[in-house]
Amino acid sequence: MLTSSSIIHLPFTTDLTEGGIAYALRSLSYAYFKSDLSPVGKLRRTVANVAVELAFRRYLANQNVAFEVKASRAFTDSERYDVFLDKYRCGIKSFFISNRNQISEIKRNPQALLNAQALVPADHHAADGHSYNDIYIFAFATGLIAASQVDLQKALDKNQPHYLVHILPESWRKPSHWNPLGTLTLKSESDEETIVEVIGQDEGRVMKRKVISLHPKTKINLDENFYAINAIHVKHMPNARIGIKCEAQRDAYIISHFDWANIWVYGMDIFLCGFLSYEEFSQQAKALPINSKTFQYETTRVKNLFVPVANLKPMEKLFINRPAG
Structure with missing residues (x-):
């Protein structure tokens, strides 16, 4: 049985956010966005999730726990790498908490996490490629986001870190024919110089970036x-529209002043709660239907399997004694 004293508390540092953003931008090459979900919201969650994975690796290194990092088995995600402890592949299932009341509750009483649900989407658990040697590690991260235009402006006014992007539509990200887009033409309607970064892919589907200066x-x-x-990235909020056109697209694409989103995650804390082997989770988990309320979600969007966080094994057991296969 897990106790709050067994939960490993790690700092959510700025460099973890930076690492999460770098991965999230690369993930745009193959990411699928459901029509009812915000692409930017998914990107922020990716930033937070990857930050937790990087924090886990850092913790292992600091504790002198031997581990390996190997390319993921997921064929859709060539950028993904898994952590192995001996022969055990660790899959981190992390949940980002940005609600201020919940953050305060967790900070005041970390034991609140024991009442949460350790969730795994049912289709992910049932997918091919799992092994009885696999380990599910469940974690929570807390932090704030500047999602609204009001919050974004407050962050800019206070000179807080930010990363402004505009995600282009699928016709630009995943064109039906894999051919050169031809000459790109960009124009800013601003009276000031605007520095933009174009983020895309080359012929081999490798991430390609180019920074250019747009004169007024x-x-x-x-x-x-x-x-x-x-995507298009800008370091400073443009005060006017920016347009992009290419030979392969009939119409120019216009980005207005209000179309920029901040994917920076203002991280606070990371909590590595506990773990179960894939086999143990299969035996203990119960089904959780769509539209269920959980500690980490107001409403779940997919069918999940869950085990109470309190029923997880403490992380220290993972480092001292490897799970029995």
């Missing part, structure tokens, strides 16, 4: 042989 109300041509454009 002047078209700039870019011959960089992009095959797809995933």
Whole structure:
């Protein structure tokens, strides 16, 4: 039985957010966004989840726990890497908490996490590629986001860290024919110089980035042989519209002043709660239907399997004695 004293508390540092953003941008090459979900919201969750994975690796290194990092088995995610402790593959299931009341509750009483549910989407658990040697590690991260325009402006006014992006539509990110987009033409309607970064893919579907300066109300041509454009990044909020056009797209794509989103996650704390082997989770888990309320979600969007966090094994057992196969 898990106790609050067994939960490993780690700092959610700025460099973890930076690492999460770097991965999230690469993930745009293959990410699938459901029509009812915000692509930016999914990107922020990816940032937080990857930050937890990086924090876990750092913890192992600091504790002198031997581990390996190997390419993921997931064929859709060539950028993903798994942590192995001996022969045991560790899959981290982390949940990002950004509700201020919940954050205060967790900070005041970490035992509140014991009442949460350790969730795994049912289809993920049933998918091919799992082994009885696999380990599910359940974690929570707390932090804030600046999702609304009001919150974003407050962050900018206070000179807080931010990362402004605009995700292009699927016709740009995943064109039906994998051919060069041709010459890119960009234009800013601002009266000031605007520095933008074009983030896309080359012929081999490798991430490609190009930083350019847009002079006021002047078209700039870019011959960089992009095959797809995933996103546009700016360091400072533009005060006017920016347009992008290519030979492969009939119409120009316009990004307004209000179309920029901040994917920076203002991380606070990370909690590594506990673990179960894949086999143990299969034996103990119960089904949780769609639209269920849980500690971490107001409403679940998919069918999940769950075990109470209180029923997990403490993390120290994972490092001292490997689970029996």
